Amino acid sequence: ARVACRTATALGAAGVLALSFPLHPPGRPEKSRAPELLGAGVPTLVVQGGNDPFGHPDEFPEGPWEMVEVPHADHGFAVPKRSGTTEERTLETITGAVVRWTAALG
Structure with missing residues (x-):
């Protein structure tokens, strides 16, 4: 996702799909990588786990991207059994x- 954000405009990409954007190293929110995301220059969708140690959705600054939270998911989109959700629901x-996002890109 970081490389896609850095290269999107130079490569003429229609958009960037960022699955689990690593906003910061785990436990190091002061090392934000938000400038890379802000610099994508094309429509961007961030799909982020609600429990991602690389950045929870609520840690992301306001930006020109669209954010979709995957409830209870970690960086690899795994969800704990105790969450009450299923892998199928997560994939849905x-x-x-x-x-929806790619269809809107045209």
Whole structure:
């Protein structure tokens, strides 16, 4: 996702799909990588786990991107059994967001 953001405009990309954008190293929010995300220069969708140690959705600054939170998911989109959700529901959230976003790109 970081490389895609850095190269999107130079490569003529229609958009950037950032699955689990690493906003910062785990436990190091002061080392923000938000400038890379802000610099994408094209429509961007960030699909982020609600419990991602590389950045929870609420840690992201306001930006020109669209954010979709995957409830209870970690950086690899795994969800704990105790969350009450299923892997299927998690995949539906991810794929639904991606399909909707890519269709809107045209």
